[in-house]
Amino acid sequence: MRKLLIGIILTWTLGWAVAPPAAGRDVYNVKSERKMLKARQKQQWKTLKSQQKAQQRSWRNLHASKSSRTQMKHQMAHDRRLLRESQRNDRQNLKDRQRMAKERMRANR
Numbered sequence: 001m002r003k004l005l006i007g008i009i010l011t012w013t014l015g016w017a018v019a020p021p022a023a024g025r026d027v028y029n030v031k032s033e034r035k036m037l038k039a040r041q042k043q044q045w046k047t048l049k050s051q052q053k054a055q056q057r058s059w060r061n062l063h064a065s066k067s068s069r070t071q072m073k074h075q076m077a078h079d080r081r082l083l084r085e086s087q088r089n090d091r092q093n094l095k096d097r098q099r100m101a102k103e104r105m106r107a108n109r
């Protein structure tokens with residue numbers, strides 16, 4: 001029993017001494033998350049632009065009144081504003097998560 005206890009304590013002590021300082025903690029990778037967000041937002045803009053161009057091309061064959069065309073243009077502008085606002089919120093959420101992760105790292109030290 002004594003040998004078992006000594007072996008456990010020795011293993012724990014050596015494991016603790018050899019382990020890297022950040023072992024066991026959640027390592028928050030800021031760059032990769034920011035890069036993924038940027039790529040996703042870029043793709044969202046490309047998708048929106050291609051959709052809107054396709055809509056405008058379809059208007060050529062559509063005999064619509066000026067008021068309906070104006071309404072469609074306003075809807076497209078509204079969609080752009082919504083996307084811009086949602087992306088701004090996503091960026092702010094990322095900054096908040098980064099700030100919280102920094103505070104957690106400081107508190108764990």
